[in-house]
Amino acid sequence: MTANVAASRLQDSGAYALELDSVARHFGALVALTGINMRIAAGERRAVLGSNGAGKTTLFNAITGDFLPTEGRIKFFGEDITDLPPHERIRRGLRRTYQISQLFGGLSVLDNIYLACRGVSRKRYSLVRPKPSDANRMQAESILHAVHLESVRDTPVSNLSHGQQRQLEIAMALGGAPRFILFDEPAAGLSPTERRDLIEILNALPAHIGYIIIEHDLDVALRVSEYVSMMHNGKLFKEGTPEEIENDPQVQEIYLGGGHG
């Protein structure tokens, strides 16, 4: 059963990475999220599916603090982070990517990744230029290789192709020592080859790093996740293994039938 997957993981790690307790988010009269309860074990890889406007990205924004939830509590590895500003959550090991690339267009690819590494380390205010031997600089170089962007190392990010920007978007979440990553539609607009690369990158992540992935492409989503949560109209309405979700008639009606057309 599905609960056993999470339960066995819990025994391994002894902690939940994320615990959401009746989280809600309203925008005026619009209810974007309501009554979200979620438990995600450390190292678990979960997909969140749902049609456009189901509240998936709002869920991410509530977890990272881009928007604070209107109600409910959020715990990250046992610590209540509901009232922490975004950068404090990131320093505790949470990371995210964005559906629409959010990059530093005026800086080089390497500098983008370097900052992603430096953000969670010391000397953020240093007035000294980073040396090539700097630990964060070296981590940035190795992430650069991992996401296959060596050829554009010193190119300003605004000159990159869409696919390269998406690769960099993922690289930005790998800096420092992430413990849990939220991937917001990482495959959007990628070519079939780039999708294969993406799946490879996700499957190559160290086992202790868990993630939630929002993905419209079921091929990608079901291949990189062990458990799936379905969202509809701001609520979680079904959870299960990829097989269970794929074969669920209700899911097929709402998501595959309606949202995918």
Add this chain to the structure above:
Amino acid sequence: MNADVARDPATPARNLLARIGTGHFVLAALLLAYPLVSSDFFLTQIGGYSLIFGMLALSLSLLAGYGGMVSLAQISFAGVAGYTVAIFGENNSNILGFGWPWWLVMPLALFFAATSSALIGWVSVRTEGIYTIMITLAVATAAFYFVRQNYTLFNGFPGYTGLRAPIVFGVNFRDPVPFYYMCLVAATLSYAAVLYAARSTFGLTLQAIRDNPRRMRAIGFDVTAHKVVAWFYAGLIAGLAGVLLVWFNGRISPGTINVAAAINVLIIAVIGGLKHPIGPFIGALMVVLMQTFAIDIVGAERFNTLIGVFFLAIVFFSPDGILGLWGQLRQRLAQEDLRSRQ
């Protein structure tokens, strides 16, 4: 480029030469030799004055070019430093004037300028774009009216007179040549600091915040704190310019920091270009030359029109200022070169 230089196995001395660049050496030689060929008027009224206003515009350029925050209050922070010199040093106005030595007054003036800048920065970093401009314009206006109406601390309308540059080890910095070199050293330090720090970790964070503050938060940076620190540094440079400005004028009054002066700093920065720290100095030289000689060309009643037309032309033909014109020219030459080779 920097990484290549760092990998280069050449000696450290050659390394340093390559990093500083030939252009900088030529410029330094010209500026150092300038007093040999220039009259006292050109040395202080054009040379010194341009360097001072270049520093003021540089402090704006640091915030606007690298941090994306356009401030109209840089002249006010220079004013904070200037009034500190008047109040804690010596003045002729028989008000306050504690007579502290310059080496005590100067750091104090820089400290007050930088902290007030950080404070205003802290208030205005919640805003963006046009609202930052409005808040800082309000600050500049309020500062002007406040010092004009307050007589106990700022001596109101007349302000302070008799503020003199110090005599250090027998060198009188009131004399044109020492004063020019003092301005040159201060301007070079500010310029080099900004140029170097632009590629430092803090410089990168500032440019990244300009490009995308949301992502900066999502990789662990406290965006507000970084912006406030940038305001602090900008205040240091504005404060240094402010001290030199009161020594240049020998006085400070509300007129030094009025709204026209505040806008002047913005015009200098835009005319020069915000993309490189040399821009503000080029802009300052152009504006100072025009303010000095436009009267001779078009008469006393029309000189502001000439400056206005020049400003319009620059903004119209090159949004990146004179630096941008240089960039366009270089690109065109490179294209011509390619064509001629085919």
